[in-house]
Amino acid sequence: MEQPRYIVTTTPHIRSRDSIERTMLFVLIALAPAAVLGVVFFGVRALFIILISVTSAVCFEALYQKLARKPVTVTDGSAVVTGLLLALILPPGLPLWMPVVGAFAAIVLVKQLFGGLGHNFLNPALAARAMLMAAYALPMTVSFTAPRTAPDATASATPLMLLESGEFTPAGADFLASFLGNVGGSIGETSAVALLAGGVFLLATKVISWHIPVSFIASAAVFTALFHPEGFSGEVVGYHMLAGGLILGAFFMATDYPTSPVTPLGKILFGVGCGVITMVIRLYGGFPEGVAYAILLMNLTVPLIDRYIRPHVLGKRAKAGQP
Amino acid sequence: MRIASMKRGIHPPENKETALTPIKYFFPRNGAEMVYPMLQHIGAPCQPTVEVGDYVEVGQKVGDCAAAVSSPVHATVSGPVRDIRTVITPTGRRCVAVVMENDGKYRDHPACNQPVDYIQLPREKILAHIRECGIVGMGGAGFPTHVKLNPPPEKKIDTVIVNAAECEPYLTNDHRVMLEEPKRIMLGLEILLHLFPEARGVIAVENNKPDAIELLGKMIESPKVTVMAVKTRYPQGAEKQLIQTCMKREVPSGGFPMDVGCIVQNVDTVIALHRAFHRGRPLMRKIMTIAGGAVNNPGNYKVRFGMSYRDIIEAIGGLKCDPYKIIIGGPMMGVSHYTFDIPVIKTSSAFLLFTEKESKVHPERACFRCGKCVEHCPVGLMPLELNKFAIADHYDRFRDYNGLDCIECGCCSYICPAKRHLTQSISTIRRELLAARS
Numbered sequence: 001m002e003q004p005r006y007i008v009t010t011t012p013h014i015r016s017r018d019s020i021e022r023t024m025l026f027v028l029i030a031l032a033p034a035a036v037l038g039v040v041f042f043g044v045r046a047l048f049i050i051l052i053s054v055t056s057a058v059c060f061e062a063l064y065q066k067l068a069r070k071p072v073t074v075t076d077g078s079a080v081v082t083g084l085l086l087a088l089i090l091p092p093g094l095p096l097w098m099p100v101v102g103a104f105a106a107i108v109l110v111k112q113l114f115g116g117l118g119h120n121f122l123n124p125a126l127a128a129r130a131m132l133m134a135a136y137a138l139p140m141t142v143s144f145t146a147p148r149t150a151p152d153a154t155a156s157a158t159p160l161m162l163l164e165s166g167e168f169t170p171a172g173a174d175f176l177a178s179f180l181g182n183v184g185g186s187i188g189e190t191s192a193v194a195l196l197a198g199g200v201f202l203l204a205t206k207v208i209s210w211h212i213p214v215s216f217i218a219s220a221a222v223f224t225a226l227f228h229p230e231g232f233s234g235e236v237v238g239y240h241m242l243a244g245g246l247i248l249g250a251f252f253m254a255t256d257y258p259t260s261p262v263t264p265l266g267k268i269l270f271g272v273g274c275g276v277i278t279m280v281i282r283l284y285g286g287f288p289e290g291v292a293y294a295i296l297l298m299n300l301t302v303p304l305i306d307r308y309i310r311p312h313v314l315g316k317r318a319k320a321g322q323p
Numbered sequence: 324m325r326i327a328s329m330k331r332g333i334h335p336p337e338n339k340e341t342a343l344t345p346i347k348y349f350f351p352r353n354g355a356e357m358v359y360p361m362l363q364h365i366g367a368p369c370q371p372t373v374e375v376g377d378y379v380e381v382g383q384k385v386g387d388c389a390a391a392v393s394s395p396v397h398a399t400v401s402g403p404v405r406d407i408r409t410v411i412t413p414t415g416r417r418c419v420a421v422v423m424e425n426d427g428k429y430r431d432h433p434a435c436n437q438p439v440d441y442i443q444l445p446r447e448k449i450l451a452h453i454r455e456c457g458i459v460g461m462g463g464a465g466f467p468t469h470v471k472l473n474p475p476p477e478k479k480i481d482t483v484i485v486n487a488a489e490c491e492p493y494l495t496n497d498h499r500v501m502l503e504e505p506k507r508i509m510l511g512l513e514i515l516l517h518l519f520p521e522a523r524g525v526i527a528v529e530n531n532k533p534d535a536i537e538l539l540g541k542m543i544e545s546p547k548v549t550v551m552a553v554k555t556r557y558p559q560g561a562e563k564q565l566i567q568t569c570m571k572r573e574v575p576s577g578g579f580p581m582d583v584g585c586i587v588q589n590v591d592t593v594i595a596l597h598r599a600f601h602r603g604r605p606l607m608r609k610i611m612t613i614a615g616g617a618v619n620n621p622g623n624y625k626v627r628f629g630m631s632y633r634d635i636i637e638a639i640g641g642l643k644c645d646p647y648k649i650i651i652g653g654p655m656m657g658v659s660h661y662t663f664d665i666p667v668i669k670t671s672s673a674f675l676l677f678t679e680k681e682s683k684v685h686p687e688r689a690c691f692r693c694g695k696c697v698e699h700c701p702v703g704l705m706p707l708e709l710n711k712f713a714i715a716d717h718y719d720r721f722r723d724y725n726g727l728d729c730i731e732c733g734c735c736s737y738i739c740p741a742k743r744h745l746t747q748s749i750s751t752i753r754r755e756l757l758a759a760r761s
Contacts, residue, residue, distance in 0.1 A: 006661050007647050007682050010747040012733030013654040013675075014335060014492065015685055018740040023693065078691075118691035118741075209698070262694030262705065311703040313725045314330075314563060315576035 020117075024077030026207045030198030031084055031252065037180075037194045038187035041147035042092035046187045050087040053099035057083030060107040070116070078117050082106050085125035085252060088188025089245060089292070090132075093143035098136060102128040118258045122299050126253055126292045144184045158184045159243040164288035178242040189245040199251035208255040211264050215271030216250040216278075217241060223279040246278065249291035259299040266309040273298045326530060328554035329564045332701045333734045335492050335557060335655070337531060341614050341622050342495035346503060348625040349638045351400060353427035357629035358410055358666035359385050359396050362418040364465040366392035371421050377404045382435030382605050384457075385421040394467040394669075395457045399607040399627040402426035413651040413671045415658055420666070423629070437603040441514055449518060456599035457606045457669070462486060462560065462589035463652060465670035468596070471588075472518055474581040480519045484569055484580075485512060485526040487535070487590040488553060488560035491653030494673050496610040497590050499623045501528070501535035504594060505542045511593035514600055516547060519586065524548040526590075527569050531555040557655060558732040562587045564701050576728050606669060613639060616678035617646035626667050632674060633663035648682035650675040655733045685742035696735035696745055702728050706735035706745040713748035721752055729753050 039047045061079040065072045086102050106128035111120045133140045144158050159178065177183050181191025189195075202208045224237045240246070245253075254260060254274050261270050274294045281290025351357060362368040369386030373379055379398045386396040398421075406422040441449050454469040474480060485508065489497040501508065512524045524545070528536050530552045539550045553559055553568050563574040565587060572583040580587050588596075591610060598604045607627060613635070614621040620640040632649075636642060650657040651665075652672050696706035704725055712721040726749060735745040 006649050007684060008659045008661050009684060011656050012737050012746065013648065013650055013657065013659060014737065015742060016738050020688055020691065020740050023740055117689045257691045257693045262692060262697045310705060311697060313703040313728055315573050315578065
């Protein structure tokens with residue numbers, strides 16, 4: 001009788017159901033409300049930008065991997081997430097070829113050239129946005145269209161731009177519009193309620209932990225309350241939390257796995273750094289918005305944080321005894 | 324009340340359906356070849372004390388060793404010694420074994436069946452009897468019990484913990500034993516508390532076994548003994564983790580439970596102590612959970628050492644289908660094998676036969692630093708970093724990141740979404756470094 005062949009592996013013999021695909025799928029589900037509301041508010045043009053950005057991100061990934069003779073891994077969904085995140089932080093009126101350039105920068109320059117999934121040291125979508133901002137400053141600034149549903153559909157500046165130029169004060173702000181997302185801004189950043197719903201979903205499914213979003217938003221709020229040039233005002237603090245990309249950044253960008261620390265304490269440090277730098281740029285800097293640069297700067301500190309912030313190893317506090 | 328729990332760890336699907344049916348017993352078939360490897364424990368291997376052709380009785384010593392850390396091996400059937408040859412044990416090691424033929428008569432050796440009244444004995448005699456009975460830790464490691472129960476006098480033991488956490492999925496043998504032989508557990512624990520009169524006894528049971536917790540609670544007679552429900556969490560049954568849970572004490576890195584005043588004994592070891600003193604029986608059998616999709620009659624069985632796994636399968640009613648994976652031990656830390664022709668030894672716990680679906684091998688993918696391995700490592704290590712150092716042979720950084728403190732529980736590999744071989748790479752380097760050190 002022939003000896004049957006058995007599978008021999010090392011331990012453990014069971015694995016969780018978790019996978020890269022599952023993680024990416026959950027991120028996509030969490031982003032869906034913001035993307036849908038973006039299309040509702042900014043029209044079919046926003047949909048085109050999303051589709052172009054996602055498609056080109058996937059194509060660049062497949063193309064690069066083919067040319068580099070690496071296994072093609074676009075089915076893991078990470079390129080889809082990067083493409084969608086990029087689209088959500090672009091102005092809705094942007095020329096339609098620009099997301100293609102952005103997707104190239106995100107996928108090829110930032111992600112693949114450094115080794116692909118897990119090896120990029122900057123958030124690909126944010127790095128691509130920073131690159132577009134540097135290369136095409138004008139279209140990236142004037143392409144903000146007002147939501148179709150807004151009462152004064154002629155305005156084409158984001159709330160933070162108006163704050164920066166002093167044309168606007170939060171005292172009379174329409175908080176409900178900001179909460180729902182019925183204001184000017186990038187495609188996916190305006191609706192706080194949609195982003196928070198997605199964030200809660202990611203927390204509930206344990207794709208992310210609370211450390212980064214909470215420390216990010218809380219430190220930004222505390223910093224605004226303490227150091228706003230015009231003194232403390234609850235409305236100013238509240239408005240800064242809702243306006244711009246803070247919530248999108250805190251839940252979806254700063255929590256990007258490869259570019260954030262792995263330990264709980266490291267995550268809190270990272271989140272606080274993001275929150276403080278964001279508000280320094282917003283309140284004292286030349287740009288109206290600082291979330292993207294804050295996260296990119298903090299991305300650079302991650303190797304350092306992970307080197308020095310390590311979990312407590314069981315039994316290391318006490319001195320080893322002799323048997 | 325908040326229930327005590329270890330830090331971090333995982334909670335995989337339990338698959339403990341075998342807990343519902345009573346333990347079954349069977350004899351090895353007449354004429355069966357019984358194999359007794361001389362290395363069934365941690366320590367020095369034994370030398371055969373019998374020769375080919377000798378007639379050996381049940382409970383007779385077939386191997387022993389003069390070394391301090393060792394444990395004798397006994398015959399579990401009667402019959403002639405047919406061979407002395409090198410075999411492979413379930414732990415994957417190679418050693419000499421005494422091979423007997425079961426004559427089916429089960430004639431007891433005269434030294435067997437003589438109860439020993441430990442109350443009258445001095446401490447050294449009690450420990451000597453434990454050694455003579457070949458008792459080793461039944462939790463899986465197989466550390467000789469008489470050595471564990473003999474800490475240096477400067478280590479004051481204030482707590483004896485009976486480990487009935489049974490945190491591995493599938494395994495229910497400890498659960499069944501608690502339901503069926505609670506009295507023996509109490510009697511065994513009394514022996515331990517006699518050895519450590521200053522200590523109190525804690526029976527730690529995970530709260531997925533409420534019936535066992537309730538029953539043991541009712542059986543307690545001594546005010547020094549408590550039953551402690553702990554949260555179901557893997558690897559709660561690992562010695563240092565269990566002490567963390569029950570005592571809120573940290574065993575120092577590289578240290579032992581006795582360094583924090585604890586002795587931990589598996590519940591089946593406690594029953595072995597009871598049998599050794601109240602019945603005079605050496606360690607000859609173990610209760611084994613046999614499960615997995617390929618088994619016809621999954622359940623708990625009392626199995627005599629020396630039987631081959633092939634005979635066990637036959638005795639319990641065969642297989643539903645060809646298994647794809649044979650695991651001796653639990654699904655988290657057990658060893659997978661390529662053959663059924665290996666003998667049951669003292670440290671074999673469960674026996675799992677997985678179908679094709681259950682044995683799925685996942686390809687390894689790129690780490691995307693989700694940090695789940697760090698979040699779940701019960702020791703507080705950073706498996707993703709250790710994995711990198713292991714692959715690159717960075718021994719110094721591996722040590723610097725405390726890779727030697729790894730307990731190889733498998734949580735990191737279990738939880739990893741990229742299905743990286745974290746435990747495998749870490750334990751390979753760890754064992755290399757430990758071997759180089761000794």
